[in-house]
Amino acid sequence: MPKPGPRLRLVDVAERAGVSLATASRALAGRDGVSEEVADRVRQVSRELGYVANPFARTLAGGASTTVGLVVHQVDDPYFSEIAGGVIQLADQQNLLVQICHSGRDPDHELRQIRHLIAQRVGIIIIAGSGYSDPRLEAEAKAELGAYQQAGGRVAVIGRHSLGADAVLPDNEAGGLALGSHLLQLGHTRIAVVAGTEALTTVADRLAGVAAALHGHGLSLAGLPVVHTDFIREGGREAAERILRDHPDTTAIIALNDAMAMGVLSVLRERRIPVPGRMSVVGFDDVSVAADLAPALTTVRLPMTDMGRMALELALKPRAARSRRRSTGHRLIVRDSTAAPGHLPPYSPHS
Amino acid sequence: MPKPGPRLRLVDVAERAGVSLATASRALAGRDGVSEEVADRVRQVSRELGYVANPFARTLAGGASTTVGLVVHQVDDPYFSEIAGGVIQLADQQNLLVQICHSGRDPDHELRQIRHLIAQRVGIIIIAGSGYSDPRLEAEAKAELGAYQQAGGRVAVIGRHSLGADAVLPDNEAGGLALGSHLLQLGHTRIAVVAGTEALTTVADRLAGVAAALHGHGLSLAGLPVVHTDFIREGGREAAERILRDHPDTTAIIALNDAMAMGVLSVLRERRIPVPGRMSVVGFDDVSVAADLAPALTTVRLPMTDMGRMALELALKPRAARSRRRSTGHRLIVRDSTAAPGHLPPYSPHS
DNA sequence: ATAGATTGCGAAAGCGCTTTCGTAAGCGCT
DNA sequence: AGCGCTTACGAAAGCGCTTTCGCAATCTAT
The missing domain is CATH 3.40.50.2300 (Response regulator)
Structure with a gap:
């Protein structure tokens, strides 16, 4: 695997703006303790140089993670890709990056993906798709996610109620x-x-x-x-x-x-x-x-797209004391695949 | 955005195994310079403790990135989700993580996503979907990706030939x-x-x-x-x-x-x-x-799934002197939506 | 005027890892 | 025994960022 090369660093921006590293960091993060004037100058220089922070360094240094991990059962299933579409829509607006992982409908693999995301220190994890009725696996995932939430991580689930997290639930x-x-x-x-x-x-x-x-x-x-x-x-x-x-x-x-x-x-x-x-x-x-x-x-x-959006909304909100649930509407859509029975003679496999 | 909490670190593993940090790192990375005996002990302890490396720290320290960035025009379009399926299939086997970004068919947004991925220092970038005929935008993206490849990044594109990278091309x-x-x-x-x-x-x-x-x-x-x-x-x-x-x-x-x-x-x-x-x-x-x-x-x-797989394969191979191209097969599939004309009278909007 | 509270900023300490460099031990050779 | 050479490991330097801490400079209160 390759390693990327030298890039524009925050020090470079700081230097060009004539301030210290610390001040530059504060200015770009919008923290206070920096005069408007200096902050403006830093932002200006940053824009000119096309500076993009290295999110690894940022996260490592204890900064906020801007990536949301989305776990789905199967990426190329329209049900999930529509949900993903909703998540991404909102994430784009909020300037968050979405990382999609798929579990292949395998609870063990799902658990592994969750662990991976936690290790990655993503700030938000959204888990889409049905839960598994195996109580052992659910408990394990729940424990893992519980610790993660304890540590400040945000979790939302879609279509699943057993994980002790905010949930978007279709009826x-x-x-x-x-x-x-x-x-x-x-x-x-x-x-x-x-x-x-x-x-x-x-x-x-x-x-x-x-x-x-x-x-x-x-x-x-x-x-x-x-x-x-x-x-x-x-x-x-x-x-x-x-x-x-x-x-x-x-x-x-x-x-x-x-x-x-x-x-x-x-x-x-x-x-x-x-x-x-x-x-x-x-x-x-x-x-x-x-x-x-x-x-x-x-x-x-x-409303799959909405469900994705709602899940991210929930996760973005300050964490509540107990997990919240939002249920989604559902509607019977009658099209052409149903009719009264008996219009035609029954099917015979040997006819 | 939350920040995750304290986790098991490599030092902890090293301590428990009675070796130095450096040795532990080498042992787990499979580098040589460590005796088999010690390496085994470290791996053993690591497994027992359930240690998972922090990829941010690893990447920051100049280690290999294990995530591949996949840029698609639209996540919830089956064409792209099938390609994504192929990429993920192979990535899973190789223990790589796939991060899917979507550009919404907007070349500017696409460029932004690419910049973001580069900033993230992902090791591999795969860009799926048609190129844009605006030469300015293509040139800009190409320049950006060129620098990235210069720096050791790997790039593969699908269905696009203008980016100076290895390409999978349907005819x-x-x-x-x-x-x-x-x-x-x-x-x-x-x-x-x-x-x-x-x-x-x-x-x-x-x-x-x-x-x-x-x-x-x-x-x-x-x-x-x-x-x-x-x-x-x-x-x-x-x-x-x-x-x-x-x-x-x-x-x-x-x-x-x-x-x-x-x-x-x-x-x-x-x-x-x-x-x-x-x-x-x-x-x-x-x-x-x-x-x-x-x-x-x-x-x-x-063969969308194959195309995704092939693109990742190309990116995984050692970089060649000049960009390689793999073309995919294509086949006319005749089904029920075509027939000879004139079976019925022409359509009249007012009939 | 002077003490105390702000405010604005820089120096420096990490975050958890990989890697370079240095060193001590072990090897075969003269 | 003495020399170099290899091998196995530890110490320490960084990767690029955020944050804590401390110090001037400025401001408010007495």
């Missing part, structure tokens, strides 16, 4: 309920759920919402196929194939996120199963492409 | 040619091009390919509507509306990236213009959702 349960109710009202009863990894709390929450909807109609989740696979497109594909094979009379599929819904749709398209004619499909999140899919996906909208 | 012109030829062979002649920002070199290259295809069939780009808008979905929408208004007899639209193609498709869907029956549409890039669109998009596939 996953209510969303699940809305989705379930929508399908039930259309008249579906043979509903299958593509649930994603069992280890994710988000999955559990959304599932609980679906269960509640069913309960309201005198049905139960226990009687329906619930397939746990990976929380990504490929997982949706697998689940869809299993459902078509084992429960060919299913008329509606609830995927607990849009990525999996896209996988489901792709399988249905390959098999030429009409959506929504023969099968209704719903997703969750409303990622930006959901509206462009074939057919346009009925889903629950979460 | 945009050949891709444009493939797209043009495909439509011409289907029999289209009233083709419109949705070109994206004029200031991007990628746009110019792809356009040149289209022009070459036309030329081969005795046609010329000059005779066709070429609409320059933003290189994103919304730009595609605008362009599509303009084309439908001003050139209602168009039978095929070439969008120079998938994002804009998605915008085009969304407008056509709203107006209930059948694709490909009445209008064929092609994109460029083959982002992962392209296959799931309505209809599935005919496009040119670029």
Whole structure:
């Protein structure tokens, strides 16, 4: 790995401005103890020379860190990249740098990333994405982050409530309920759920919402196929194939996120199963492409960009005595992937 | 901004291992000048104590930087997030941290981000996304990066050739040619091009390919509507509306990236213009959702994930005397959004 | 006027690491 | 035994910044 070379230092600026190093530092940091006149001169020289402070030295010397670490499950998943977009939007305004780390949906890796960020001494850590239901791992992460916060670090989490930090929380349960109710009202009863990894709390929450909807109609989740696979497109594909094979009379599929819904749709398209004619499909999140899919996906909208922004806002605010929670709105977006059942004869794998 | 608190330092490890600070540093860095026995002891203690070096101090002291800065035009554009995925994949393997910055497609902002990364003393900078045709800005960025490389920094660029650095280059012109030829062979002649920002070199290259295809069939780009808008979905929408208004007899639209193609498709869907029956549409890039669109998009596939990986590989290799170029394959992927023209009567805005 | 409180600034001490330089010990050679 | 040469390690100097501390100079109060 290379090492960068000589650069303009603060001493150079100080010299050119005819002041001491200390004064120059104070002037640029906006600390007082410097006359307006001198401060102006320093700022002026600094601008002329195009001086940019070395953040490593600054941080090392105990200065404030200006980078925010963002941990996501997967960078190239639209759900996370939209959240990242929101974080970056606000960070840019505040002149903060965002460092994105991805955990690959592996709780151990996530913990390692968090440790790394803490070691980096970033000032703010934002953790996006569902928590894991393994209590040991959550506890470990929580302890690590607790010490970090104790030491002055700021933490905010998105879509997760178990980390003892300020949180931005979509109402996953209510969303699940809305989705379930929508399908039930259309008249579906043979509903299958593509649930994603069992280890994710988000999955559990959304599932609980679906269960509640069913309960309201005198049905139960226990009687329906619930397939746990990976929380990504490929997982949706697998689940869809299993459902078509084992429960060919299913008329509606609830995927607990849009990525999996896209996988489901792709399988249905390959098999030429009409959506929504023969099968209704719903997703969750409303990622930006959901509206462009074939057919346009009925889903629950979460304001991902706002969620990212809100999380950074929370982290930026002075730390409160107890962790704050901000919940986000959600809205059922009905598009073309759902309809009443029974428009077409049921699918037969051998036809 | 908070400052993190006290942490385990290298001296602590050294003390516990009964060696000097210097020896501990050497042992952990794998430098020689330390006996195997002592080195083992230090590593052992370090592991037991869970020591993680402070990268700021390390970098400041002239050590190797382990973070790579990735500059993209827009984080939440799938084209870039797939590239980022590739970079991160390899970086993770190499135990490097990736810091993603986005420039918002603004060359000035991009330059600022680059300066920031250099100031951060990251060891590697990867710049993804088209260059700008403004020669002044490119020159400035090039100068900045040149000095950085002079000083030992590593730079790689993706899809851009003007920065005097190792580059991963998709053959945009050949891709444009493939797209043009495909439509011409289907029999289209009233083709419109949705070109994206004029200031991007990628746009110019792809356009040149289209022009070459036309030329081969005795046609010329000059005779066709070429609409320059933003290189994103919304730009595609605008362009599509303009084309439908001003050139209602168009039978095929070439969008120079998938994002804009998605915008085009969304407008056509709203107006209930059948694709490909009445209008064929092609994109460029083959982002992962392209296959799931309505209809599935005919496009040119670029291996974005590989491109990200390749760029980091190039940057990791010892610097060559002159900048290296690796070109990527591309492949026309014919899906359902293209067909021969004239299957249906032309669109009339007043029907 | 003089003591005490401000204010504006410079000197210098770190932050935690890497690296250079110096030294003591161990080696083979004459 | 004496010489150089290598090897293993410690002391100490910095990397570029922030901050504490102390000292003039200036100001307020008596």
